Amino acid sequence: MINKDELKFISSHLDFWDKLSESELDELLKNISKVSYKKGSNIHSRDNQCVGVLIIKSGGLRVYILSEDGREVTLFRLSSGDTCILSASCILNSITFEVHIDAEAETEAYLINIRTFSKLCEQNVYVQNFAYKNAIERFSDVMWAMEQIL
Numbered sequence: 001m002i003n004k005d006e007l008k009f010i011s012s013h014l015d016f017w018d019k020l021s022e023s024e025l026d027e028l029l030k031n032i033s034k035v036s037y038k039k040g041s042n043i044h045s046r047d048n049q050c051v052g053v054l055i056i057k058s059g060g061l062r063v064y065i066l067s068e069d070g071r072e073v074t075l076f077r078l079s080s081g082d083t084c085i086l087s088a089s090c091i092l093n094s095i096t097f098e099v100h101i102d103a104e105a106e107t108e109a110y111l112i113n114i115r116t117f118s119k120l121c122e123q124n125v126y127v128q129n130f131a132y133k134n135a136i137e138r139f140s141d142v143m144w145a146m147e148q149i150l
Helices: 004-012 023-028 086-090 114-123 125-149
Strands: 032-037 042-044 052-058 062-065 070-077 098-102 107-113
Touching: 004 052, 004 107, 023 032, 023 114, 052 062, 052 070, 052 114, 107 114, 114 125
Parallel strands: none
Antiparallel strands: 032 107, 042 098, 052 107, 062 070, 062 098
């Protein structure tokens, strides 16, 4: 169960919070859980897709791709207060590349169930806008990483 302080943290990182109807908010609250990942844990990959949307409370995540020869290329890192939408990439039709997400440190986060987030995206344009805005911001990080390689 999410307590009052946790609710304040979560709502401050979801800019669509005030745009949810009472029933949407109720559905969201029923489908947010607290999760912990050990350092080195794989959170998202080809074998472990569509975890849901993560709001990082503490710790850190590394988002990367694998080259054809198996080299890891770090795209960006996430830390406390960041939201990870690529862990729910299956709901974003425009995301066609495969990313991996690992915990770089002991990490605590809040996880929004993928089905719930997908449903909210379909019902509420503000949630959908949040998802695409977040993806675009991360795409900028990805482009910077690619420039460093080239």
